[in-house]
Amino acid sequence: MLTERYRPFTVELPDRSVRDCYSPASIAQQYFTNGEVLTVEEFVSKSRNALQEASSKVEEQFGYVCSGAAASIANIEHWSAALKPNAKLRIVKV
Numbered sequence: 303m304l305t306e307r308y309r310p311f312t313v314e315l316p317d318r319s320v321r322d323c324y325s326p327a328s329i330a331q332q333y334f335t336n337g338e339v340l341t342v343e344e345f346v347s348k349s350r351n352a353l354q355e356a357s358s359k360v361e362e363q364f365g366y367v368c369s370g371a372a373a374s375i376a377n378i379e380h381w382s383a384a385l386k387p388n389a390k391l392r393i394v395k396v
Contacts, residue, residue, distance in 0.1 A: 308370055312394040313345065320394060321381060323349065324374045329356040334393045343387040349378050 310322040311330040323330075333352040340348065353371040360368035 308374075311396045314392040314394050316385065316389045316391070323378055324370065325352060326356040326360060326368050326371055329353070329359075331396050334396045336393060336396055338393040340391050340393070341387060342382050342385045342389050342391055345391045346378060346382050350375050 308324040308326055309328060309330065310324055311334055312320050312322050314320050329352050333348050353368075353375045357368040357371040360366070360371070
């Protein structure tokens with residue numbers, strides 16, 4: 303379950319729909335900027351790196367990985383699989 307410790311970062315898809323993605327704490331702010339345009343492939347890669355880093359920090363601090371980060375990247379990978387890897391996405395809000 304997502305708590306207040308998870309912050310959404312919002313991405314606009316090629317069809318102009320938006321998706322909220324969730325990250326523990328503010329890790330997404332270290333990887334994305336408002337208005338940034340990325341390919342789907344770049345977005346998924348950066349999201350995976352950000353969420354793996356967040357999970358590692360949780361593990362260092364508490365002794366267990368962050369299941370929320372794993373769920374978030376699984377969600378991103380799921381919906382992004384329907385898009386072309388070179389399609390452009392825009393970061394709406396971090």
